[in-house]
Amino acid sequence: MTTENTNPAAHGLLRGIDNAAFVTSFVARLRRAGIRVGLTEAQSFSRAMAVSSFADDFETGGPRTRLYWTARVTLVDTYVDLAAFDSVFAAVFEDAVFSLDPPSRRQNPASAAEDRNVTLPAAEGEDEDDTGLPWATLPTVTGIGPDSDSPLSMPERRPSDQVSFADTPFEDFDAGDLRRLDQSLRAALRDWPRRKSRRLRKQARGRRIAMRQTTARARHTGWETVTLIRHGAVIKDRRLVMLCDVSQSMQPYVTAYLHFMRAATLVADGEVFAFATSLTRLTPVLKHKSPEAAIDEASATVGDRFGGTRIASNLRALLRSHHGNAVRGSVFIIASDGWDSEPPQELSAQMARLRRRAHRIIWLNPRAAEPGFVPLVGAMAAALPYCDEFLPAHNVTALDEAIASIGNSR
Structure with missing residues (x-):
């Protein structure tokens, strides 16, 4: 019978194989036979398999002939290697008739299930265990031992450290995680919004x-x-102003937010402030070259950290100071859980003033990531109508989303 034009993996010939795994295995056999095959030739063979037509009659062996010439043209560039290439190709495909005959596999589903990973006869000078090719599926994933020389072994897939780092809550960070966070934030803040x-x-x-x-x-x-x-x-560049809550309820997140503030001062030339019961400017302190020294000095500068919270009074103090001019046309970020000891009406009034000056207001609340969170706290409910974005920032992933939101503040 004849088949439609497509790549070999779509038909009985090499049906369902992983293209890269097959090319790697075949090239490995050629190299063991003394044929010099580089990465460029292997890539050309892989691309040729993807675009070649294997639409010949399966009864006449046409697909194997087409595959032979495809491999020979792309992998062999020296006349003296032709004999070795023919020997390897014959050893690989001579006895693999079942893979070229899809009807026979459909007639016997049981045998098809047994032959999902086919073991071919070993070529001269090779071990019996190194002759398998991934015909129907990927080879079994196994860990590579220290003494393993098998070219078909695949490394054991393990979770990425970056994924684990991105999903780890800030309160579980160690010193190494904080250094990685500092580098990640500085890289993410490179794409900064601009204005006329x-x-x-x-x-x-x-x-x-x-x-x-x-x-x-x-x-x-x-x-x-x-x-x-x-x-x-x-x-x-659009100015960034950040106001960070360092009260007792925000203690697990303060260090990570200080790294965020440091990245804002170094990359975006931002103005950053910390507050609990009083307001403290940290912009010059956080410009230290060493992240650890900058965070230690900032922690020592804020005398009222891990105490009470007065959001409205500190926001009023900022808007009344000469630093209040930096708020005009800026992206203003407030990092706080919204727990305030002052009446909500005072915060609502100050947020209205802030709304008239700032270009965009983003509120970061790490408590918002908790299941079933509803902003029912009086101060938080009073501030929300004046915010453009209300985002959780409890881990690196959520903080990256916040940075992306800042980048959209055109």
């Missing part, structure tokens, strides 16, 4: 004509306007 300022700068493709500069240039051409000077808005 009101300042104008000379630009060759500016949309506006700079009348003063154009007139001054015309003085040298008899007041004839020969050259138009154009200008456009200056593009600058």
